[in-house]
Amino acid sequence: MTGNDDVNLDRVWLGIATEVWRRRPGRVERLTGQLLRSPGLARALLTAPSLLMPWLIATILVLGAGVAATRSSGQPLVALLAPGLAAAAIAYAYGPGIDPAWELSYSMAVSDRMVLLVRALAVFAVNAVLGIVASAVSGAAVAIAFDWLVPMTAICALALAVATVARSAIAGAAAGLAVWAITVLSVRVASGQVTAVVTRDVLVLPYLAVSVCCALVAVYATRIPKGTPR
Amino acid sequence: MNIDIADLTRRFGRNQAVAGITLQAGPGVVGLLGPNGAGKTSLLRMLATVIPPTSGTMRLLDRDPGSSDSRREIRRRLGYLPQNLGYYPGFTVAEFVEYFALLKDMPPGRIPAAVAGAIERVDLGAKARAKLRTLSGGMLRRVGIAQAIVNGPELLLLDEPTAGLDPEQRVQFRALLRDLGKQATVVVSTHLVEDVGAACTEVALMDAGQVVFRGTPAELAAKGTDQDTGDAPLERGYTAVLAQARALAGTRR
Numbered sequence: 001m002t003g004n005d006d007v008n009l010d011r012v013w014l015g016i017a018t019e020v021w022r023r024r025p026g027r028v029e030r031l032t033g034q035l036l037r038s039p040g041l042a043r044a045l046l047t048a049p050s051l052l053m054p055w056l057i058a059t060i061l062v063l064g065a066g067v068a069a070t071r072s073s074g075q076p077l078v079a080l081l082a083p084g085l086a087a088a089a090i091a092y093a094y095g096p097g098i099d100p101a102w103e104l105s106y107s108m109a110v111s112d113r114m115v116l117l118v119r120a121l122a123v124f125a126v127n128a129v130l131g132i133v134a135s136a137v138s139g140a141a142v143a144i145a146f147d148w149l150v151p152m153t154a155i156c157a158l159a160l161a162v163a164t165v166a167r168s169a170i171a172g173a174a175a176g177l178a179v180w181a182i183t184v185l186s187v188r189v190a191s192g193q194v195t196a197v198v199t200r201d202v203l204v205l206p207y208l209a210v211s212v213c214c215a216l217v218a219v220y221a222t223r224i225p226k227g228t229p230r
Numbered sequence: 231m232n233i234d235i236a237d238l239t240r241r242f243g244r245n246q247a248v249a250g251i252t253l254q255a256g257p258g259v260v261g262l263l264g265p266n267g268a269g270k271t272s273l274l275r276m277l278a279t280v281i282p283p284t285s286g287t288m289r290l291l292d293r294d295p296g297s298s299d300s301r302r303e304i305r306r307r308l309g310y311l312p313q314n315l316g317y318y319p320g321f322t323v324a325e326f327v328e329y330f331a332l333l334k335d336m337p338p339g340r341i342p343a344a345v346a347g348a349i350e351r352v353d354l355g356a357k358a359r360a361k362l363r364t365l366s367g368g369m370l371r372r373v374g375i376a377q378a379i380v381n382g383p384e385l386l387l388l389d390e391p392t393a394g395l396d397p398e399q400r401v402q403f404r405a406l407l408r409d410l411g412k413q414a415t416v417v418v419s420t421h422l423v424e425d426v427g428a429a430c431t432e433v434a435l436m437d438a439g440q441v442v443f444r445g446t447p448a449e450l451a452a453k454g455t456d457q458d459t460g461d462a463p464l465e466r467g468y469t470a471v472l473a474q475a476r477a478l479a480g481t482r483r
Contacts, residue, residue, distance in 0.1 A: 010350075017346040021324040021358045040332035047318070047329070100316030104377070107278045108333035109305040111298075 040110040041118060048119040049098055050089035051126065059085055059127065063134040070138035078138045079198045080184055082131030083152035087159035087176025089127055093119040097169035113222045116164075124156055148198040154207040155180045157214035164221040231256055231292070232385050232415035233277065238286035239439075240272045247272035249439030250286070259411035261426035261447070262419040263468060264436035270419040271313050273436070274387050277417065278310040291385055306335050309383030311391055313419075315374040319363035323354055323373050326362060330377040348380040351406060353399070367394040375403070379410065386416045392425055404429035423464045427451070435471055442475035 025033070025043075033042035049055060062085060066078040094116045096102040106112050128149060135146075155176050163172025187197040197203070233255040240248040248269045262270045275281045276288065279295045291307055293300035317326060327348055331341045349358050352372040357365060362373065371394045378386060392400050400422075407429040410416050420426065426433050427447045435443040435450065443450060447464060454466025458473070 014343070014346055014350060017350065017355060017358070018343045021346055021349070022342040023325060023328055038335075039338050040335060043329060043332045100318060102316060103275075103280060103312045103314070104310065104316065104330065105333065106280050107305060107308065107310045108330065109302050109335040110333045111302070 036118065038110060040108075041114060044105075044110065044115045045118050045122055048093050048123065050092040050123050051119070055089065055092070056126070056130075059089065059130055063130055067134050067138040070140065076135075076138070076140045076195050076198075078131065078134045078140060079148040079195065082127065082134065082148055083155045084177050084180045086124060086127035086131070086152050087155040087180060088173040089123045090120055090156045091159040091163040091172030091176060092169045093123045093160075095163055095169060095172075096167045097163065097171070116218075116222060120156075120160055124153075127156075128152065150204055150207045151180075151183070151198055154210040154214070157211040157218070161214035161217040161221070164218045232290065233417070234289040234292075235277075236287045238273070238276065238288060239284045240269075240276060240281065241284045242272075246439050248276070248283075251436075251439075251441055253434065253441065253444075255415050255417070255432070257411065257413055257415055258431040259407050259416045259418060259429055261430035261433040262417055262436060263421075263423060263426060263433060265472070268436040269439040270436055271389055272439075274310075274389050274417065274419055275312075277385070278308065278312075278387050279305060280310075280312075302335075304385075306381065307384045308334075309378035309381065309386040309388075309414075311374045311378045311388045313389040315370065317362045317370060317373070319361065321362050322359050323349060323362065323365070323376070324358045326373055327376045327380050331380045334381045336381050344380050344382070348376040351379065352376045353402060368396060368399060371395060372399070375406075382414075384414050386410060386414050388416065388418045390419055390421070392420060392422055400425065401428075423468055424462065427462075427464045435468065437472055437475050438479065440475075443471045 025039070029042050029046055032045060033039040036042050036045070045051070062081060063078060066081040069075070069077045092098055094112075099105060105115070131148065131152070132146070135148075158179055159172040159176030162175040163169050166172065184194070184197045187200070187203070188194050190196075191200070193199075231254045233253060235254075236252045238248060238251045239246065251273060262273070264270050272281070276283050277290065279290070279301055282296075288295060290304050293304050295301045295304055321329065324345055327345045328341055331344055332338070336344065349355055352375050354369065354372050354376065357369060362370065365373065371391065375388070375391055378388065392403055395403060404425060407416060407418065411429075411431060418425070418430065430447055433443070433445065433447050433450050434441050443453070450467040450471065451463035452467065454460065454463055454468070454470045456466075458466040458470040460466035460469050
């Protein structure tokens with residue numbers, strides 16, 4: 001037993017403050033933390049700007065408009081919209097351009113490269129799922145509903161590479177959207193078909209080549225210098 | 231030694247920010263003084279493993295930050311407050327400190343108590359659940375200090391921590407520094423020589439990318455004379471050493 005004089009009020013308050021200020025992670029964060037084996041990485045993933053609710057709602061609204069336009073015009077607009085949306089989302093996933101505490105984040109034990117990787121993969125997966133659902137709802141042909149995934153990969157890799165090299169999310173998003181728009185228009189002029197940009201087999205290899213090259217550029221741009229220079 | 235660097239240099243294009251610094255430091259508070267552009271921030275960024283050196287050798291907490299496993303271990307035991315603390319406006323104080331505790335790989339079970347302790351140490355308990363966008367500049371600086379100390383770092387690097395703090399907060403902060411320096415190596419970059427005099431066990435004065443003086447605050451103060459510029463002995467010592475270093479550099483050129 002201790003008398004009242006022995007009560008350490010600072011310690012008591014700290015115990016209360018610990019409970020009052022404690023943040024309870026949601027189910028998604030707990031599950032992600034278990035999957036990634038790192039609560040820090042899970043928290044970093046779920047704070048990605050392009051995975052936050054306002055961004056997701058905006059994406060759903062744009063895809064919804066694409067579904068409506070596809071149904072009324074018969075043109076597969078969802079297949080053309082989805083890669084551009086995903087590219088912008090990837091550019092805004094991580095980096096000095098969008099993270100106000102970038103310098104601080106860069107000195108953390110959970111490496112910035114790992115954060116970039118999980119965020120980019122998650123953003124890509126979420127956008128792919130949303131795009132596929134929108135394609136299915138729009139009643140597009142099965143081939144068109146999935147063919148845009150390859151060009152989407154290429155445009156996302158391009159946006160990521162530009163965003164990491166230029167250290168600017170806006171530059172990455174602009175590059176992705178601009179290159180995608182130019183590609184769509186060029187292929188349409190050459191083939192006379194608006195869907196050719198996602199359906200032509202001859203374009204698959206160039207898309208894959210762009211994806212690999214841009215991924216390598218992003219990896220190089222985020223490399224950690226090996227060894228201390230002597 | 232928690233810091234053991236030799237002939238460390240850092241170049242940004244044509245600009246030589248750090249020009250061959252050799253420094254060892256164990257537990258205690260080291261004040262880093264110097265004019266703007268002296269290389270203080272570049273040195274702190276290298277020590278924080280944010281940028282690699284251009285040349286030289288560096289060991290932190292008895293590890294080589296050049297290897298990824300060692301760097302990760304160093305970062306777990308490191309606290310860093312950058313000159314420009316970016317923050318997430320929608321986070322609360324507690325969420326911000328907790329976020330960086332998680333990124334420092336702290337055991338999740340220890341984090342809530344560590345967050346509460348760090349917030350209390352910087353006297354922000356009343357604002358723990360306030361959004362960062364509602365805080366003043368001085369409060370944000372204290373949030374930055376809280377995230378830096380949340381993991382009980384063995385190496386603490388603070389770049390102008392007292393900028394924006396009012397006199398009362400600065401006095402409290404000096405006491406906190408003295409307390410932290412009992413077990414950790416604390417490197418504080420500042421323009422305020424009175425902070426160095428009150429809180430630091432050692433001082434390193436930088437100019438043009440080099441350390442031009444190293445000793446105790448009393449030794450620096452003793453370098454000054456009544457003819458030197460400054461209102462306090464430490465300020466006069468600071469200006470005297472700088473003037474000597476610049477005269478010497480001018481003679482060499």
